[in-house]
Amino acid sequence: GNSVTQMEGPVTLSEEAFLTINCTYTATGYPSLFWYVQYPGEGLQLLLKATKADDKGSNKGFEATYRKETTSFHLEKGSVQVSDSAVYFCALTPNTGGFKTIFGAGTRLFVKA
């Protein structure tokens, strides 16, 4: 079946450090891949997405590249800020239609000033 595995948190970084949150997936065909962010007390916000192999999604300094060969979609940011502290979810939507999105367990990021 379809599944998403992402690195366990929490991840604690100092401001301006480099961020990587690993995400791998299992799916048939070519799913669409997403990163969502959840700030405390809020719902999920779409951060970025990629819909086919080798696509790079980017937004607010975050990037992730759809790697079919390694079934990965790792999230990166060159210089994190305190305001990036949140929980990050990797997710996929199978290419069979609809959006029965499957989420990873989430990775909590703390950024210290």
Add this chain to the structure above:
Amino acid sequence: ETGVTQSPTHLIKTRGQQVTLRCSSQSGHNTVSWYQQALGQGPQFIFQYYREEENGRGNFPPRFSGLQFPNYSSELNVNALELDDSALYLCASSMDLVNTEAFFGQGTRLTVV
């Protein structure tokens, strides 16, 4: 601001009771999905509605049911509440089945005591 609103934001119920959670989607969005997010976990897909009919269901018992209305609002009903039903319930809407971007509401925090 995603244009998706949920009510109430918080709710406390007693085991065995019934609850109705509400979601107002963006105008024109024909598809709505509901998710359960337990503390520290990723969202789990409950079911999806497309044009007022159930279009798919996750691994949840029949006491979880839903409705979607022509005015882009929807409901999640849970009967015979159990302690393990305590979670954040999220709805997500999309313009159509083939549009894979989901817009999430802020969620309803349900506590069952």
